[in-house]
Amino acid sequence: GDSVTQTEGLVTLTEGLPVMLNCTYQSTYSPFLFWYVQHLNEAPKLLLKSFTDNKRPEHQGFHATLHKSSSSFHLQKSSAQLSDSALYYCALSDSGGSNYKLTFGKGTLLTVTP
């Protein structure tokens, strides 16, 4: 079955340093990958979604590249901001099977300090 692995449960960074949150996946078919972000006391919301044409999605300074060879979709940002502190989920939708279901990773809590 489908699975998503986020190896870091907690990442603490100093403001201004680069961000990289890891995401690897297993899927039977060619999946769509997503990053969702949840700020404290808010609902999760979509941050990025992979494209079918291998373009690199970007939003709010964050970007992620789908590497099918390594089954990865790591989230990156060149310079962390205090407002980036949040819970980040990587998720997968299987395009070949039931693509109504999203499988989520366990999440990475990013804390950015001054």
Place this chain on the structure above:
Amino acid sequence: GGIITQTPKFLIGQEGQKLTLKCQQNFNHDTMYWYRQDSGKGLRLIYYSITENDLQKGDLSEGYDASREKKSSFSLTVTSAQKNEMAVFLCASSIRENTLYFGAGTRLSVL
């Protein structure tokens, strides 16, 4: 834009009690979901519904029932609350392209 409304925001129950959580969306989305959020365990799918009166079990459906009587609403029932259980239940809706829109959640505590 639309909104997903979950009620209640906080739910305190007793062990063994049947508890119902409600979700309404005005996006006119066909598909709706119930996820459970536990710290360190991510979001786990309980039930989803592709259209009105459709129900599909997720990975965590045991101990839960769901109902989708209208396109705009999707309810979840905890059939027998477990003592000391604490979790957040998130409702979401989507169009086929799978961008999920989430509600703010219902926080459950069982005494």
